[in-house]
Amino acid sequence: MSHTLDVAYVAELARLELSPDEKRTFQLQLETIVNYVEKIGELDLAGIEPTLHGQALVNVFREDVVVPSLDRECVLANAPERNGFEFKLPKIVEDA
Amino acid sequence: MSKYLITIGLETHVQLKTNTKMFCGCSLKFGEEPNTNVCPVCLGYPGALPVMNREAVKLTVMSGLMLGCEISRLSTFDRKNYFYPDMSKDYQISQQARPLCLGGGVTIQTPAGPKRVRINHIHLEEDAAKINHYARFSGVDFNRCGTPLMEIVSEPDLSSPDEALAYVQALKQILVYAGVSDCNLEEGNLRCDVNISVRPEGQEQLGTRAEIKNMNTFKGIYAALEYEIARQLATVARGGVIVQETRRWEPDLGETQSMRSKENAHDYRYFPEPDLVPVALASEQIAAWKALLPELPSARRERMVAEYGIPEYDAGVLADAKENADFFEAAVRLCSPGLGKTVSNWFMTEVMRQLSVTGKTISECPLTPAALAELVELVDKRVINGPTAKELSAELFENGGMPGVLVAKRGLGQVSDSGALEGFVEQAIAANAKSVEDYRAGKKAAAGFLVGQVMKLSKGKADPQRVGILVAEKLARLA
Structure with missing residues (x-):
């Protein structure tokens, strides 16, 4: 079992700009990591439930009760720019 | 031209009727000023941890039970990664691998009789923030961000705009009945994305589909589907090719328009949400929620x-x-x-x-x-x-x-005492000799006029049925 790992593609999805050198380095490093994890495939795992979470916990809930929100001036204090009480952005075109 | 078959599937987003957001205790009161109901969790601050709203899980399961779905005993949440300013942590918490509800369906009425529309699954996710577009900039309001949304994904079982409309209306009625959502379209409680394709009759494989967004009224869903079916049929008729794309319904123009879309825009790199543990539902819990369901x-x-x-x-x-x-x-x-x-x-x-x-x-x-x-x-x-x-x-x-x-x-009680009524009848007959003559001459409708006069004399309080009998008796005696 071998996964094709394309660092250039993943970097593009993550909006990361990588130099050709970096791409080569990360490609090699990540392949090593993926190959290491794939060792588990050498075991016979038939009938074993996949682990869904790192903690052996389920059902952590909160009740549907309103708690106070943040003060609006604090919320907007770090906004580079604001339009009234909105966070102001450059004009954006809606993506699909 | 050969006949074409139309295939429609719907993704219906329904806002659940909870007091608070999906993963934090911020209020969901509608119509508040921008950015008043926000906190580090729904603003997407690094390190802020989501905690699941039990009520949202309950309402989704109740919806699934109303719609005949199978409820997953073990359900998990995933991150859907994308970059857009309506979700500042750059991922939406949703469910991909193990949604809460699987299968089920809705029966709709069509001219050809009842039709079962199958549901693929129902999953629970958080809504995004509202972006307001202005002439020279955009503004973000995070009040809506983190609202619990249930997405009901149908199988492509619908074959006309009428059927699609009947499906959404049936869905809405059931969800309002169950009390899980107000399904108020004006407040955006119910929003649909539609997948639609056409193929020549006899072809097994579905045609290439287009996805349409931004229909927030029943009328909009209908008009967008009508337009898109005509567009696809016309494209095919002139030998063109339908491309897989997302289109946006423009209600003012009455047409769908292709949305700018990057290559790989649909590769969301889903992975398990590490900040939330699985939801495990025991059969007793599901049974207890089932007992709360109203009749369909x-x-x-x-x-x-x-x-x-x-x-x-x-x-x-x-x-x-x-x-x-x-x-x-x-x-x-x-x-x-x-x-x-x-x-x-x-x-x-x-x-x-x-x-x-x-x-x-x-x-x-x-x-x-x-x-x-x-x-x-x-x-x-x-x-x-x-x-x-x-x-x-x-x-x-x-x-x-x-x-x-x-x-x-x-003193509005009606007068049915014969003595009082007879007095009124006498009076009416005495004052309307012409009507009495008409009646004798065979114009039976004149009796109705006399009843009306008695009602008037009683100031509307006489029992009309009693008056009718009394007038008829009196006239018979006079005849």
Whole structure:
């Protein structure tokens, strides 16, 4: 079992700009990591439930009760720019 | 041109009726000023941890049970990664691998008879923030961000705009019945994305589909589908190729337009959400929630016909909105047996007329089921006559109160005492000799005129049926 790992593609999805050198380095490093994890495939795992979470916990809930929100001036204090009480952005075109 | 088959599937996003957001305790009150109901979790601050709203899970499971879905015993959440300023942590918490509900379906009525529309699955996710677009910049309001959204994904079982509309309306009715959502389209409680494709008859494989977004009214869904079907058929007819893309419905232009889309825009790199542990539902828990479910509208219609002896048509009208059916049933249960049809008549004519004139819902009106029941009883026991009852119903609708009290206070009880009525009849006949002659000459309608005169003399309080009998007797004696 071998996964094709394309660092250039993943970097593009993550909006990361990588130099050709970096791409080569990360490609090699990540392949090593993926190959290491794939060792588990050498075991016979038939009938074993996949682990869904790192903690052996389920059902952590909160009740549907309103708690106070943040003060609006604090919320907007770090906004580079604001339009009234909105966070102001450059004009954006809606993506699909 | 060969015949084409149309295939439509819907993704319906429904806002759940919770007090707070999906993963934090911020209020969901609608119409608040921008960025008032926000906190580090829904603003997407690094390190802020989501904690799941139990009520949202419950409402999703209840929806699944109403729609005949199988409920997952073990359900997990995933991150859907994308870059857009409506989700500042750059991923939406959603469910991909193990959604809460699987399968199920809705039955719709079509001209060819009932049709089952299958549901693929229902998953729970968080809504994004609202972006307002201005001429030279955009603004973000995070009040909506983190709202619990249930996404109901249908199989591509629909084959016309009419069927799609019937499906969404049936879905809405069931969800409102279950009390899981208000499904208020104006407030964006119910939003649809539609997948649509065409293929020549006889072709097994579905055609290339386009996805349409931004339809937030029933009319919009219908018009967008009509437009898109025509566009795809015309494209195919002139030898063109349908490309897989997302299109946006522009209600003002009445057309769908291709949305700018990057390559790989649909590669969301889903992975398990490490900040949330799985939801494990024991059968006892599912059974306890199942016990909270109301009847489905179709079952209620059948029961109301059997229980109150009302026609199927009446049951359909009354059961259309749960609160109307609740009101009707509460009123009927307060009445003497056998008055089901009478209560239904009053509700469907007087009450529903007032509702439509005022644009109110029954819960917004001061009229109570007890008042309507008493009104029907007062008419049935001939304490008041029809016209008086109609006047009273208008007043009760507006101001509330009990009809019996108003009747006593204003002396509205109808006069059925023969002595008093005979006096009025004598008077009417004496004053309208012409009508009496007409009647003798064979114009039987003249009797109706005389009854009207008696009603007038009694100031509208006479029992019209008694008056009719008395006038007929009197005229027969004169003849």
